Amino acid sequence: MTDITDHDLAPADAPRERRKPRRRIEKVLRHLFGITISAIFLAPLAWALLASLKPTTEARQPPIPPWPTTGFSTDSYEVLGTVGSGLWTHAMNSVIVSVATVALSIVVSFFAGYGFSRFSFPFKNLLFVLIISTIMIPFQSILTPLFLLLSKIGLQNSLFGLILIYTTLQLPFSVFMMRNAFDGIPKELEEAARVDGAGVFTVLIRVMAPLVLPGLVTVAIFAFLAAWNEFLAALVLMTDQDNYTLPILIAAVRSGNFGAVDWGAVQAGVTVMMVPCLILFITLQRYYLRGLTAGAVK
């Protein structure tokens, strides 16, 4: 399995009529392998989704077969709806934190990208390196002082504090992304607009924003996924049950904080956490992969 380019599949000097059947077998084997691998990677996701739709009695059995045999039911979701401060509250916490992180990341990195790309000012490179180099520092190692800092400014145990931290953690990626996006746009466009008498902000919003939109979408996706899935900071900083985000809530369900562990409810929670990420990725795949390769091709 080292090499699978098409022209390698058959020796070049093999007679034509011999090559064809071999090609076909190769092809069938390839697809068999591909489908098997895809199934292996998709199976756990499907297993959780199907388990969450089983009636309570069935959810307590081993998930063999994975699909409900006695009809679909929303039992597990009903159980999940009542844990903690209610599923709705925690889901809203997660939505608020993620959406606000996206909005703030977009605004801050849009301006920063423009500033770093188009202006020269003292210490510009130093400031840029300062922002980018924070990617080297694991935030886990500054969690303790962060906890105290937030307590001091009254943002400990508040969703707003979490939003600011998530935005800061995303900055190296988002600022880098946006500076490159602005670098890719010719300066004449701006100058033309400015000559027509448009002000700085009008040019930025009317002319530049649409041009760097792909970059902004990429920034948004990464910010959303990071904020939606983050566990450790939320676990440490959110001490009030009302402020738990989804991952913290489901972890509490799994450790039996709300009575006996209901595995059906845990899988319902996993599904609620998973599905938005999957939908987001499938619909905006192109932008997501662009963000990945931007780092790799540098």
Place this chain on the structure above:
Amino acid sequence: MSITEHTAEAAAIAGPDRTRSGRRKQRRRALAGFLFVSPAVLLVVVFFLIPLCSAAWMSLHRWPLMGEARFIGFDNYVRMWGDTRFWDAMQFTIYYTIVVTIAIFAVAFPLALFVQQPNRANSFYRTAIFLPVVVGFGSAALLWVWLMNVDTGLFSPAAVALGITEEPVNLLASFNGVFWSVIIMVVWKTAGLTMVILMTGLQGVPGDILEAARIDGASPAQRFRRITLPLMRRTIALALTLSVAGSMLAFDQFYLISSGGPRNSTLTAVYWIFTQSFVSFRLGYGSALSIVLLIILVIISTIQLRLLRDPRDTK
């Protein structure tokens, strides 16, 4: 990077201007640029730089959650030498990092080669393999710990049903059960990411060189070893860096799956810091541990980036 003829004109307009009004304009532009980047700089300073400095400062104190902090110099660092639990956790983290990184590459590299050609079927396979990447570590761990459950999970009952074992296996009860289950989970969850990164490297290998080598009679294995691998060095180094840095900071999966057990055998470095800081509330000692972990990670990243930056080998 589009520097065209036009910009010469533009530069003439906006370029270094010797008149007084021109200089004022320049200063105004500098200020504008500075204002544009200031929100980002402010966030990094307040939520990154200040905490980083205060972590160093706190590590020199005995710092309980309640009561006075007391300056104790390097006592925390001295104490660390005797903290066997920390070194055990460090050792476990390094062991886990090595195993998981090898496992991820062993799965992701063949897959990258397999789905490399752009066609319909391959893009479906790529997406399927990549999907677990976008679900969070928390979700993945909570899904996995259910599959690992001895009575109501999947692995143990399935193994019994298939006749692999007679007795149900409680994967959570043994170090190896936890360790290898987590390894499989992390490979499942992150192989797609490494695969995509490696694919970008594969695309950078010029087809005509491979073709020329083929005509010269190099076998597929030789072509891979002598051409593809050397040209992919930077990409491989990048994927390695990501995998190693991520694994060294592992926390979610061990917290959610095994709570560091059985008997603290799966405590990771971050997990131990978390316990010290937010369970025992020894904030000063936790900070000292954080600083040491940070230094270790910066060293690892620097070594790996060196590999990235290196010009091609002259071998």
